Amino acid sequence: MEKGHGIPHGQVHRQEIREELLIYVGESERNQRSLFILFFIISVFTIYLDYSAHKDISSPVIVFTSLWLFICTLASLRLYGFTGYSEKTIGYITCGSVAFSLGAFSSTLVNKQTTKQTRYAHLRGKTLQTDDSNQQQQLCFTFLEIILVLACVGNALSLFYSLNAFRSGASYMEVRGSRLGYNEEQAFSNPIVGLFVTYFCGPAMTVLIPIAIVFLFKKQHKKFSLIVFLCALMNTVSSGGRIQIIYIALQLIAAFLYYKRAVTAKTKRTIKIAVIVGIVALFVLTSLRTSQNFLQTTYTYFTLPVGLFSYYTSIIDLNNFESFGAATFYPLFYVLASVASFFGAKTLFLDNLIYYVGLPQETWTSTLFPTGSYNAFCSLFYFFYLDFRIVGIVLFSLLYGFISGYVYKKQRTRTNDIWFILYLLILQTIIGSFMIFQLGNTKFFVSLFIFGIAILLGKKR
Numbered sequence: 001m002e003k004g005h006g007i008p009h010g011q012v013h014r015q016e017i018r019e020e021l022l023i024y025v026g027e028s029e030r031n032q033r034s035l036f037i038l039f040f041i042i043s044v045f046t047i048y049l050d051y052s053a054h055k056d057i058s059s060p061v062i063v064f065t066s067l068w069l070f071i072c073t074l075a076s077l078r079l080y081g082f083t084g085y086s087e088k089t090i091g092y093i094t095c096g097s098v099a100f101s102l103g104a105f106s107s108t109l110v111n112k113q114t115t116k117q118t119r120y121a122h123l124r125g126k127t128l129q130t131d132d133s134n135q136q137q138q139l140c141f142t143f144l145e146i147i148l149v150l151a152c153v154g155n156a157l158s159l160f161y162s163l164n165a166f167r168s169g170a171s172y173m174e175v176r177g178s179r180l181g182y183n184e185e186q187a188f189s190n191p192i193v194g195l196f197v198t199y200f201c202g203p204a205m206t207v208l209i210p211i212a213i214v215f216l217f218k219k220q221h222k223k224f225s226l227i228v229f230l231c232a233l234m235n236t237v238s239s240g241g242r243i244q245i246i247y248i249a250l251q252l253i254a255a256f257l258y259y260k261r262a263v264t265a266k267t268k269r270t271i272k273i274a275v276i277v278g279i280v281a282l283f284v285l286t287s288l289r290t291s292q293n294f295l296q297t298t299y300t301y302f303t304l305p306v307g308l309f310s311y312y313t314s315i316i317d318l319n320n321f322e323s324f325g326a327a328t329f330y331p332l333f334y335v336l337a338s339v340a341s342f343f344g345a346k347t348l349f350l351d352n353l354i355y356y357v358g359l360p361q362e363t364w365t366s367t368l369f370p371t372g373s374y375n376a377f378c379s380l381f382y383f384f385y386l387d388f389r390i391v392g393i394v395l396f397s398l399l400y401g402f403i404s405g406y407v408y409k410k411q412r413t414r415t416n417d418i419w420f421i422l423y424l425l426i427l428q429t430i431i432g433s434f435m436i437f438q439l440g441n442t443k444f445f446v447s448l449f450i451f452g453i454a455i456l457l458g459k460k461r
Contacts, residue, residue: 031087036076039094043069046101054412058254060404061104064430068097071434075306080296081370082303085310092313092390093306096381096397103401107409139418140457141221144211147204147450148227154201155234157193162238172288176240203446205232205244207454210424213251214417217259217267242285242301243432249278250431251424258411258420300369304377305434307368312360312378313385326353327386328396331442356386360436380437400439404430418455425451 043065050061057063072093078084158179165175205228212228215221236244256263256271263271286297326333330353337350360378368374380400384392407426411419425447429438438444 032084032090033076035087035090035094036072039072039090039097040069042094042098046098050101050104056257056412058250058257058427059104060401060408060426060430061101063250063427064100064401064404064433065097067431067434068093071302071305074299075303079299082299082307083368085306086314089306089310089313092309092381092385092393095390096384096393099394099397100401100404103398103403104405104408105401106398107402107405110406138458139211139454140459141224143454143457144208145224147454148208148224148231151201151204151208152227152231154193154197155205155231155238158197158201159234159238172240172285173290175238176289179239199443199446201235203443204450205235206425206428206444206447207451209248210251210421210428213248213255213424214421216270217255217263218417236281236285240285240289242282243435245278245281245285247428247431249275251427254424254427255420300372300374302434304368304374305379308360308365308374308377309379309382311365311367312363312382315359315363316356316386321352321356321386322388323353323356323386325387325392327357327383328392328437328440330357330383330440331445334442357383377435379435380433383437383440403439422451 046065047062047069050059050065051057072090075082075085162175162179165178170178208228209232212225215225232244232248235241252271252274256268283294286294290297292300326349333350333353337354340346340350360376360382362375364373364375366373381393381397384396386392388395404426407419407423410416411423425444426439429444432438
């Protein structure tokens, strides 16, 4: 079979993979343990080096490395009947983590500016600044207000549909399944509304939340920020999604560290209350979504990326598909496939690409835990693996780390707010890296487009 084409979609040998994986994961626990110890030592050393250099726990290296150290530590415990992962999986994660850190460290080579941070003196300024010059770039606030109004409409419609479903006796998981397309009955009877909520309101909120956080600390546009957080609350209640709460909590912590020299006692109290409310909300949502206890659900939530990454890469290996960079830059190739389809031209490669990129979302497995079937949480490494196997994991982790480190350096060494907002967006992709490659997600591309328009329409003064 020619490499790169693989078995046409619809013919994936899922059953063979389940049986093969169950046998494979039990063969080399000693080697897995040795690889985990090596990963643990490297991760701790990397975190120590980065903290010594930056004295900032919100740096991309510390966040990314700590996240994967936490995930792999939980996975190594094999609690609640977790069957484990293949030996090579922990090796792939180690290579990806090290490559990400090297990429972030190397960004210093092209970003040698070491201007002393003076952003604190401008905390109460009237503009969102992008540089240290006399001209200061503003975001177009009118454009942001229009985006917020549209997002409010979409989130209100989403909440209305969800409340109607609850009134009809649907559970939280059934409503969430409809939102994600897992059920035959769709969440929105009108497909246009569904597309609007998914591909506009979601990306819009991704941009608006970091902006609202900055406004919160700068004590600007308080009503705007309040409405943004109310919209986020509506979205969380209607979808049952927990990850947005995690995003907001960690972005608030990053902003607190960024502005800490000028944060008032009142703002500190507000942040503490927000974090506590977030923790309570996570507990309540988890209780509503599952019959498992909170600890077991949390363990499953953060262990799945290792198990599912191992499971899905086994499917890729069995079916011999390789995407040669197209999976990492999937939105561009998805547009290309759509254009080709519009003109009646189809290629086996693009069809298979769409199928295998969507495979984690569509393919469930019950082999990882004795109770329940799971999907989706394949991690960013799955997409890198699709492209060039281990070379892809190293290459694209290096590139991703470089981009993250470059933006981080910019927001640290320049008096600005827009660079910091951009870093909050990058930080969200790092936090969400245990699910998918957020930076290569179509919705995130839409978010960057909205943010770019807000900058282009803004004025300098």
